[in-house]
Amino acid sequence: MPRPGKDSYGNEKPPYSYISLTAMAIQSSGEKMLPLSDIYKFIMDRFPFYRQNTQRWQNSLRHNLSFNDCFIKIPRRPDQPGKGSFWALHPMCGDMFENGSFLRRRKRFKSMPRQQKSHVVAADGIQVKPMSHMDAPPSALLHEQAKMRLSQMAPGTHAPLPPPHCGLLGVPAQPVTTKHPFNIENIIAPECKPASILPHPGLAPTLPGHCGYTVCVTSTGACTWPVHGLCSTDSITGLPSMVLGPVAHVSRDFISQGVPLKTSGNAPAIPVPIKPSPLSALPPPAVSQASGPVVPVAVSLAPGSLTPPSGSSSPAVPTTVAPTLAIATR
DNA sequence: CCTTGTTTAAAGGATG
């Protein structure tokens, strides 16, 4: 019994595919996402076999990251300097190792159907698998957390994900374990990311089925846009999809990787009220490319002001702004 | 230059 707890396997090749090794690494992280170099580290740390021939297997690993839809890139925020992106598991990839083998999956996960054709798509492309099972570590982790990911995405089951907990100005005042790749901070496009986008305790789940966030806008810019959102059900995935407008404000990376987020295209921005307003007071959102039933989403601003988007002719208004973005999940 | 990421091609094993 060499190393109880550690994985080791001596110099033998561990019974895990690159996909399972990578999934393990990602799931082991507090934020459920890792830069490439940390995936390497994770594997080398606990599997001595992979301390040799690094050139070979790391090339293979990178191939797996790119080639397989179950791995997606999460762009770095401005407050996270560094080289590449973060790698995370696709929110819909489910439990890829249901069959109990970590060497070979039953089916390969594909995020997009064949092509993005306009006609009807066979439900083949994406499905949520029911899961069962418990294994011995580290497989157990893989299975359990697959459940977590899916329950987070499941329509109507949107649990209070990030416990409303607030830190001030970039100080991570909450355990990283509660963060995840699809926090609003990671979804908003880079040019709209101030260093401080945090879940707001007070405003958080004001409505059933909603998640609230406070977006703190600094005087230096970012988040100058009038925010508005739509929520609809994606016709393909059947999942709730959040719609933010204008298009430039959602990280393009998510859409291109098949993550069920949608933008409202060229829908005009809605003037944002200076004072918090009830949902009903919001103007009806412009028609968008959203495919399902569309529901307005609450957007309100704390007393303060907005800076106009760059290129806009509107004058900048002084003060700080704390818009609340409510993301409807149904 | 090195790291990160995408892509094509081929080969071997598992599955049915």
Place this chain on the structure above:
DNA sequence: CATCCTTTAAACAAGG
């Protein structure tokens, strides 16, 4: 046997 999944190699672009 055909098909699917994984591994490996390799060319290449982009960026720090």
